[in-house]
Amino acid sequence: MNKYDVLIIGAGIAGLYAAMQLPESKKVLVVCKDIPWECNTFYAQGGMATALDENDVPLHVSDTMAAGAYHNIKEAVEILSRTSLETTPDIIAKGMAFDRAADGKLLYTKEAAHSVARIIHAGGDATGRYMHYFMMLQNRHKLQKNTLVYDLLIENGRCYGVKATVNYEPTTIYADDVIIASGGVGSLYAYNTNSRTVSADIHGICVEKGIELADMEFMQFHPTVFVDTPFARKLLLTEALRGEGAHIIDEDGERFLFEYDERGELASRDIVSRGIFKHKRNTGKQAYLDFSMFEAKWFEHRFPNITHTFAGLGYHFPKDKVPVSPAFHYANGGIKCDVNGCIPGMEGLYVIGEAARTGVHGANRLASNSLLEAAVFAKRAVDHLLGREHQQIKTPEFEKDYGNILHKENDKSYKQKLRQVMWEDIGIIRTTRGLLEAKNLIYDMKNHEIGRLLQLRLNTASAIVDAALARTESLGSHYIESE
Numbered sequence: 001m002n003k004y005d006v007l008i009i010g011a012g013i014a015g016l017y018a019a020m021q022l023p024e025s026k027k028v029l030v031v032c033k034d035i036p037w038e039c040n041t042f043y044a045q046g047g048m049a050t051a052l053d054e055n056d057v058p059l060h061v062s063d064t065m066a067a068g069a070y071h072n073i074k075e076a077v078e079i080l081s082r083t084s085l086e087t088t089p090d091i092i093a094k095g096m097a098f099d100r101a102a103d104g105k106l107l108y109t110k111e112a113a114h115s116v117a118r119i120i121h122a123g124g125d126a127t128g129r130y131m132h133y134f135m136m137l138q139n140r141h142k143l144q145k146n147t148l149v150y151d152l153l154i155e156n157g158r159c160y161g162v163k164a165t166v167n168y169e170p171t172t173i174y175a176d177d178v179i180i181a182s183g184g185v186g187s188l189y190a191y192n193t194n195s196r197t198v199s200a201d202i203h204g205i206c207v208e209k210g211i212e213l214a215d216m217e218f219m220q221f222h223p224t225v226f227v228d229t230p231f232a233r234k235l236l237l238t239e240a241l242r243g244e245g246a247h248i249i250d251e252d253g254e255r256f257l258f259e260y261d262e263r264g265e266l267a268s269r270d271i272v273s274r275g276i277f278k279h280k281r282n283t284g285k286q287a288y289l290d291f292s293m294f295e296a297k298w299f300e301h302r303f304p305n306i307t308h309t310f311a312g313l314g315y316h317f318p319k320d321k322v323p324v325s326p327a328f329h330y331a332n333g334g335i336k337c338d339v340n341g342c343i344p345g346m347e348g349l350y351v352i353g354e355a356a357r358t359g360v361h362g363a364n365r366l367a368s369n370s371l372l373e374a375a376v377f378a379k380r381a382v383d384h385l386l387g388r389e390h391q392q393i394k395t396p397e398f399e400k401d402y403g404n405i406l407h408k409e410n411d412k413s414y415k416q417k418l419r420q421v422m423w424e425d426i427g428i429i430r431t432t433r434g435l436l437e438a439k440n441l442i443y444d445m446k447n448h449e450i451g452r453l454l455q456l457r458l459n460t461a462s463a464i465v466d467a468a469l470a471r472t473e474s475l476g477s478h479y480i481e482s483e
Contacts, residue, residue, distance in 0.1 A: 001395065003174040004029045006385070007161060009149055009202065010181035012041035013128075014353025014374035016135035017087075018179055020094075021382035028141035029173065031164070033148050033197045037132060040183050040195050040354065041371070044128025045238035045305065046111060047121030048371040050088040051081045059115050060084075064369060067113045067268045068332075068362020069476035071215070076339050076360040080369065083376040088120070091375065096134045098122050111243040111367035113268040119368045125238050125303045131371065147171075150406060150452055152178070152205050152349070153398050159349035160395050163404075170401060176393050177385050179341070180351040181378070184331035185219075185460055190423035191227050191327035193236040202355060204456025206335050207463055211343060214357045215333030216460075217467035217478040220365050221428050222329035223272035224248070224289050226310075226322055232419075234327045237289055237306060239367045242266060244302065245293055248276065249321070250285040270364045270477040273326035277428045280325075287325070291318035326428055330354065330370060332361040332477060333467070341381030348393075350381045363476020407451040414445050414454060418461060426465055429481050432472075439465045 004027045008015045011032035022028050032039065051060045060081040065072050092098065098120045099107045110117035122130035136143075144166065151163035153172070161174035182202045186194025203213060224242070226235040242248070242265040247255050260275035261267035267275075276287045291299060299318040300307045307317050315322055334357040337343050341350040341358075353374040360373055421441055425434035442465060446458050474480050 001174055002172065003161075003395070005175065006177045006179065007031065007173055007175035008179045008181055009162070010039070010183060010353070010355070011036040011143060012039035012181065012183060012353060012374065013131055013135060013371055014378045015179070015181035016132070016139055017375045018181060018352060018378040018382050019139050019141050020135060021379055022141065024140050029175070030139065030141055030143045031147035031149070031173075032143070032145055035145055036136060036143060037129070038195050038197050039132070040186070040198055041128045041132045041374070043193065043195060043233070043236065044371055045125045045236060046240040046368050047109060047119040047127045048088070048131070049114070049119050049366070049368040050084040050372060052108070052116070052118050054085070056116065056118060057081045057085075060118065063113060063115050064360070064366045065362065067364055067366035069364060070362065071218075071476060072362030073359025076358045079339050079380070080360050080373060080376050083379065084372055087372075087375045087379055094138060096122070096131060099124065109240050109243050111239045112263075112266045112272065113366055119240070121240070124301065124305065125240060126305045127371070148406070149182075149202065150205075150404065150456070151401070152209060154209055154346070155396055157345055158347040160398070163398075163401055165406070170404070172398060172400065174395050176390065177348050177350065179381060180335065180349070180355050181353045182355045184334070184354040185464070186328055187232065188419060188422045188457060188461055189328035189427070190419040191225070191234055191325065192232065193222055193225055193234055193327055193329050196233055199453070199457060200460035201453060201456045203335065203463070204459035207459040211346065212336040213333065213463045214336040215363075215467070216331075216464045217471050218332035218361075218363045218476055219328060219426070219464065220269055220330040220332055220477045221273040221326040223269055223276055223326050224324040225327035227325045227327055228323065235309065236329075237322065237324060238303075239269070241289065241291065241303065241306075247290045247293070248272070248324070249288050249290050250279065250283065252285070268364055269329075269367065270479070273428055274479060276324070277326055286323050288321040289324050290321045292321070294318040328423075328427070330365055332363065332365050333357050339377075339380065340384040341377055342384065350385065352377045352381050363478060404452050406453050408449055408454075410448065411451045411454045414448065414450060415457070418442070418445065418457065422461060422464075426461075426468060429479050430468055431481050431483050432469070433483055435465055435469050439469065
C-alpha cells in the first residue's frame with residue numbers, strides 16, 4: 001500500500017510552508033497538479049503584509065476587519081496578525097531575502113486600505129516567485145508533480161487519502177493526514193489573474209462529500225489587470241503601484257474614482273473594481289493606469305517584473321499608460337474550517353491557504369494578507385497535527401477506480417460557456433435575474449454527458465451562485481444591483 005504520514009495537496013506557499021514545519025522523520029508527500037511553480041504564489045507580486053510590532057497588531061486587525069466589511073471572524077484576524085510576529089522572522093531567519101534599504105533595514109510599502117506601510121516584498125514586484133523558490137529549496141520532503149487529485153477517500157467521518165492520476169495513470173495515495181492547500185477557484189472565470197491549474201476541483205469534491213463551503217459569494221476582483229491577451233490568466237498590475245502613487249484615469253485624464261470613494265485609488269479592492277466597472281459601463285470610456293509621475297530608473301528598480309513583461313508587449317513604462325480592467329483574483333470564501341485548519345466533523349483532513357475559509361478575510365480580502373494567511377495557518381495546522389495523539393490507523397480498502405473518465409469530448413465548449421457565465425452573471429456586479437439564469441444554466445450543464453473534472457467545477461460554481469442568491473443585500477465583494 002502506497003501510504004504516507006502526511007499528504008499535502010498543493011505546492012504553493014501554504015503547502016510548502018506546511019512541509020517546512022514537518023520533521024524529516026515524518027513520511028511526507030507534497031503533490032501538485034502540474035509543475036510546482038504553476039501556482040498562484042508564483043504570480044503574487046505586491047508582497048506579504050506583516051504586523052510591524054505588538055503596537056501595530058490592533059491597527060492591522062482593524063484594517064483587515066474594515067476591508068472585510070466586518071464580516072470577518074475577529075479571532076482569526078487577531079491570530080493572523082499576532083502570529084505574523086513569529087512566522088515573518090522565522091521565514092527571514094531561514095534565509096528568505098526580502099528587499100532592504102542601503103542601511104540593511106527591511107523596506108515596507110503601503111497598499112490600498114492599509115493605514116501604514118507594513119508590506120514587505122522581494123525582487124521589487126516578484127515577491128511570490130522569490131518566496132516560492134526559497135520554499136522549494138527549503139523543502140526536505142518528496143515533491144511529486146503531474147498529480148491531479150479527483151477524489152478524497154472518506155469513510156465514517158475520516159479521510160484516508162486521495163484518488164489521483166499521476167502522469168495520467170490512476171493511483172490511490174493513502175495518508176494518515178491530508179492537508180488541502182490547493183488554492184482558489186480562478187479558472188472558473190473568463191477574466192482572472194490565477195494560475196491555469198487553479199480550477200476548484202477540491203472544492204467540488206467537498207460539495208459532493210457534504211463538506212461545507214462558506215462565504216462563497218465573496219469573490220474578490222482585482223481592479224487593475226491587463227486583459228488584452230489571448231490567455232485565460234491575465235496580467236496583474238500590483239496594488240503596490242497605486243500604493244506608491246500611480247493614478248487611475250479615463251481617456252480624458254480624469255481621476256474618476258473619487259466619485260465612488262474619498263480615498264480614490266486607495267479605497268479597498270471591491271470599491272475600486274466597481275468604480276472602474278461602472279465608469280466604463282456608464283461612459284464607454286477606457287480606464288488606464290498612469291505611471292507618468294515616476295522617475296524611470298526608480299520605476300524599473302522597484303517594478304522590474306512589470307517593466308520587462310510589458311516591454312515585451314510594446315509598452316515603455318513609466319512613460320506609457322496601460323488600459324486596465326477588473327478581473328477575478330481571489331476567493332475570500334472556501335472550505336469551512338477552524339483556526340487550526342481542521343474541518344468540522346472530519347478527522348485526518350486539514351485545509352490551509354486560499355482553499356480555506358478561516359473567516360480571516362470576511363467579505364473582501366485586505367491587500368497582501370494572502371501570503372501571510374498561507375504561512376500563519378500552515379504553521380497552525382501542522383502544530384495541531386503534530387500535537388495530536390496519533391493512534392494506529394487501520395485503513396479500509398478502497399476499490400480501484402479506472403472507469404472514472406476525467407474528460408469528455410464536449411467539456412471544452414461547456415467550460416468556456418461556464419467561464420463566460422461566471423464573469424457576466426456571478427462577477428463584479430450581480431442581479432437576482434442574472435444569478436437565477438446562471439443557476440439554471442449550471443444545472444442544465446450538469447445533466448449533459450460531462451467528464452469528472454467539469455462536474456467538480458460545476459459543483460463549485462453551484463455553491464457560489466447559491467451563496468450569492470442567499471445573500472440578498474450587498475456586502476463587500478458581493479454587490480447586488482437592483483433591477
